[in-house]
Amino acid sequence: xxxxxxxxxxxxxxxxxxxxDRHGRVVGRGKRGSANIFTTSDAIxxxxxxxxxxxxxxxxxxxxxxSEIPAFLGLAGINVGERQxxxxxxxxxxxxxxxxxxxxxxxxxxxxxxxxMAILGTGSVYVSRSNGALRNVGGxxxxxxxxxxxxxxxxxxxxxxxLAHDGIREHTPLSRAVMARFDDDPEAMVEFAQQSxxxxxxxxxxPLIFEHDGKGDLIARDILxxxxxxxxxxxxxxxxxxxxxxxxxxxxxxxxxxxxAPRHRAILKEPQGDALSGAVQLALRAFAHEMAGEERR
Amino acid sequence: xxxxxxxxxxxxxxxxxxxxDRHGRVVGRGKRGSANIFTTSDAIxxxxxxxxxxxxxxxxxxxxxxSEIPAFLGLAGINVGERQxxxxxxxxxxxxxxxxxxxxxxxxxxxxxxxxMAILGTGSVYVSRSNGALRNVGGxxxxxxxxxxxxxxxxxxxxxxxLAHDGIREHTPLSRAVMARFDDDPEAMVEFAQQSxxxxxxxxxxPLIFEHDGKGDLIARDILxxxxxxxxxxxxxxxxxxxxxxxxxxxxxxxxxxxxAPRHRAILKEPQGDALSGAVQLALRAFAHEMAGEERR
Numbered sequence: 312x313x314x315x316x317x318x319x320x321x322x323x324x325x326x327x328x329x330x331x332d333r334h335g336r337v338v339g340r341g342k343r344g345s346a347n348i349f350t351t352s353d354a355i356x357x358x359x360x361x362x363x364x365x366x367x368x369x370x371x372x373x374x375x376x377x378s379e380i381p382a383f384l385g386l387a388g389i390n391v392g393e394r395q396x397x398x399x400x401x402x403x404x405x406x407x408x409x410x411x412x413x414x415x416x417x418x419x420x421x422x423x424x425x426x427x428m429a430i431l432g433t434g435s436v437y438v439s440r441s442n443g444a445l446r447n448v449g450g451x452x453x454x455x456x457x458x459x460x461x462x463x464x465x466x467x468x469x470x471x472x473x474l475a476h477d478g479i480r481e482h483t484p485l486s487r488a489v490m491a492r493f494d495d496d497p498e499a500m501v502e503f504a505q506q507s508x509x510x511x512x513x514x515x516x517x518p519l520i521f522e523h524d525g526k527g528d529l530i531a532r533d534i535l536x537x538x539x540x541x542x543x544x545x546x547x548x549x550x551x552x553x554x555x556x557x558x559x560x561x562x563x564x565x566x567x568x569x570x571x572a573p574r575h576r577a578i579l580k581e582p583q584g585d586a587l588s589g590a591v592q593l594a595l596r597a598f599a600h601e602m603a604g605e606e607r608r
Numbered sequence: 609x610x611x612x613x614x615x616x617x618x619x620x621x622x623x624x625x626x627x628x629d630r631h632g633r634v635v636g637r638g639k640r641g642s643a644n645i646f647t648t649s650d651a652i653x654x655x656x657x658x659x660x661x662x663x664x665x666x667x668x669x670x671x672x673x674x675s676e677i678p679a680f681l682g683l684a685g686i687n688v689g690e691r692q693x694x695x696x697x698x699x700x701x702x703x704x705x706x707x708x709x710x711x712x713x714x715x716x717x718x719x720x721x722x723x724x725m726a727i728l729g730t731g732s733v734y735v736s737r738s739n740g741a742l743r744n745v746g747g748x749x750x751x752x753x754x755x756x757x758x759x760x761x762x763x764x765x766x767x768x769x770x771l772a773h774d775g776i777r778e779h780t781p782l783s784r785a786v787m788a789r790f791d792d793d794p795e796a797m798v799e800f801a802q803q804s805x806x807x808x809x810x811x812x813x814x815p816l817i818f819e820h821d822g823k824g825d826l827i828a829r830d831i832l833x834x835x836x837x838x839x840x841x842x843x844x845x846x847x848x849x850x851x852x853x854x855x856x857x858x859x860x861x862x863x864x865x866x867x868x869a870p871r872h873r874a875i876l877k878e879p880q881g882d883a884l885s886g887a888v889q890l891a892l893r894a895f896a897h898e899m900a901g902e903e904r905r
Contacts, residue, residue: 454801504751
């Protein structure tokens with residue numbers, strides 16, 4: 312029984328927590344680094360607990376009460392099953408439920424309406440809701456998925472820059488800017504990619520691509536034409552007949568929105584709220600019983 | 609001073625060693641797993657020492673004599689500087705010299721002739737020699753290089769298979785065969801890719817692509833058209849004016865040779881020898897002084 316729920320939005324670049332009361336009012340907030348399931352379980356757990364603890368402190372509650380409060384988590388990469396159990400064991404909450412971060416984002420963006428939502432940030436994922444039925448596409452992570460995401464286009468930028476360094480394609484202002492970031496040393500770039508780069512590190516290169524695309528850079532153009540093709544193919548898979556509501560979320564949403572095909576741009580809507588607000592809505596439903604119990608006490 | 613040299617060919621899938629006498633005659637051979645510089649230094653070192661030790665045993669010599677014999681190593685990924693020093697310290701040889709595996713392959717394929725050599729195996733790299741001057745292109749490794757390599761096309765195959773699973777593109781016999789390898793479980797595929805897959809594991813999927821391309825599979829076709837475009841662009845960068853000798857090496861050499869542009873197919877030649885024979889040639893030159901000393905003794 313608890314008077315509160317914890318809601319977590321764990322994406323590729325940050326982990327945000329909200330403490331909400333039984334009316335869905337957010338009474339405390341916290342924020343930490345990435346809670347992507349593919350960073351190590353230890354790091355995820357630490358970031359989640361730290362963000363949740365911060366939300367309790369923000370509300371003037373003792374952090375030790377984490378163990379009395381149920382938590383509802385939307386996490387990037389949660390598609391991949393086994394790690395959920397590992398993680399649930401590592402977390403201190405009274406009860407722990409996981410969903411893919413796409414679902415909390417959908418709830419935040421559309422409320423209970425039908426429509427389509429795409430997250431285009433460090434990763435990429437698409438979710439549709441049609442007559443209440445959900446369909447999930449993408450969200451498979453950086454290694455073999457997440458087309459058009461910041462991490463994937465950042466990696467492509469390094470690939471294209473190495474090709475320019477080798478003389479296989481022409482250098483452009485963008486590829487020269489990337490070389491400069493690595494002191495014009497391709498070995499430093501490869502060392503970064505092979506040894507230390509996480510998706511968010513590649514994703515940090517994405518703004519540079521959009522910036523240079525605006526100036527007609529040919530490497531930026533090629534990368535973004537491919538990325539928009541990938542987004543268009545994914546949207547054509549999830550946008551159902553009669554769908555009149557498409558919300559784009561994530562750090563690259565605005566840049567990609569301007570580049571969408573006309574049929575997709577025509578149904579673009581502002582999201583109702585963010586993913587964390589969606590997690591709060593879902594937390595209240597998931598733990599309605601516990602909250603009602605509290606009410607009766 | 610030593611009567612012998614050790615030559616090592618360390619590629620992405622295996623590490624081969626030869627013990628040669630002062631006349632370049634190979635008197636012992638050994639073979640172990642990958643010596644790619646991007647596997648951990650510990651594993652590389654162990655594989656190199658084990659392969660070299662096997663070559664000594666094969667020649668009827670005591671393995672303890674490793675420390676009396678100089679070694680010449682051609683290693684995949686050796687472009688990347690700092691790790692060479694780490695590795696050199698970890699190895700027991702009397703003297704240790706490293707070059708990129710492209711250079712020993714070039715020497716093996718072309719002897720002292722001018723020409724171009726491409727290794728198309730787990731990784732990909734191109735080397736040209738024109739009037740004795742060397743030029744190296746590619747060979748930057750799996751993370752942001754190695755276009756058209758077995759590892760890269762294997763990874764692309766998993767990406768395309770996930771797109772088919774999501775309904776973003778049509779399934780083909782090839783993508784269904786890949787799904788079957790993972791018990792039709794996309795999460796198992798993602799877990800493989802994110803957690804355990806090394807370049808050689810992705811590369812193990814490459815033969816499946818060529819096999820299905822022969823049957824007109826559309827996913828195989830698209831992957832190989834892109835790969836051949838990448839090879840063609842790289843070859844056009846390194847094939848110099850008047851070049852009449854192009855050797856392809858590596859596990860995918862034969863399959864790609866049939867698919868090359870006519871201008872490149874026209875100058876294809878059989879390699880004179882393999883990379884290990886090139887390493888023996890270069891070892892004799894590098895350690896000529898030590899060997900001559902031995903002769904004088």
